[in-house]
Amino acid sequence: MRAPTGVIPRRALRSGDPAAIAQLVAATGFFTSEEAAIARELAEAVVAHGPASGYEFLLADGPGGLAGYACFGRIPGTEASFDLYWIVVAPHLQGQGVGRWLMALTEAAIGELGGTRLYVDTSSRPQYAPTRRFYAACGYVVAAELPDFYRPGDGKVIFLKALEQR
Numbered sequence: 001m002r003a004p005t006g007v008i009p010r011r012a013l014r015s016g017d018p019a020a021i022a023q024l025v026a027a028t029g030f031f032t033s034e035e036a037a038i039a040r041e042l043a044e045a046v047v048a049h050g051p052a053s054g055y056e057f058l059l060a061d062g063p064g065g066l067a068g069y070a071c072f073g074r075i076p077g078t079e080a081s082f083d084l085y086w087i088v089v090a091p092h093l094q095g096q097g098v099g100r101w102l103m104a105l106t107e108a109a110i111g112e113l114g115g116t117r118l119y120v121d122t123s124s125r126p127q128y129a130p131t132r133r134f135y136a137a138c139g140y141v142v143a144a145e146l147p148d149f150y151r152p153g154d155g156k157v158i159f160l161k162a163l164e165q166r
């Protein structure tokens, strides 16, 4: 899959990334400040402990800074299943194929780590309808729905993609 113009992927986190990630997450207007803090903490854990943290990142550098990123990790206790924890694209770059490209690179990176199944949790709330459409467009299917999981009226939707074996 061709990279979107001017966007370059990288796997290794740098010391300035946790702050840039928190800023990017906040800029989407999509997440609470608590969620932005968690995104930052996950990145800090990887800067401090590397893969031993249990988290992996794939970042996309754009001309004006961080264009997007994905955060994922192996699910403990499974043979080859992974969770996608975050996928975020800078607001001014959304809708231009960066997310689909990041997802394809993430799936390839997980394949290289031996992963065969990628799970993504999201909310059933109307605010997340575009996110659910994005996952469906990337080939994910709804594997389970847990009504009222987060709070009354806010269920968890679990998407799944069986990754092609390499």
Ligand SMILES: CC(C)(COP(=O)(O)OP(=O)(O)OC[C@H]1O[C@@H](n2cnc3c(N)ncnc32)[C@H](O)[C@@H]1OP(=O)(O)O)[C@@H](O)C(=O)NCCC(=O)NCCS
Residues within 6 Å of the ligand: 028, 030, 085, 086, 087, 088, 089, 090, 093, 094, 095, 096, 097, 098, 099, 100, 101, 129, 130, 131, 133, 134, 135, 137, 138
């Ligand atoms: C969800 C997100 C990562 C998608 O990235 P993106 O770069 O905007 O998506 P793309 O341009 O690559 O779109 C890929 C496909 O998803 C679909 N899609 C993406 N955003 C969509 C939206 N808001 N509504 C409907 N479809 C959407 C596109 O139509 C496209 O499908 P197509 O190629 O068949 O037309 C990005 O919009 C984002 O960061 N949103 C806020 C954060 C978020 O919801 N993250 C996921 C939860 S952690």
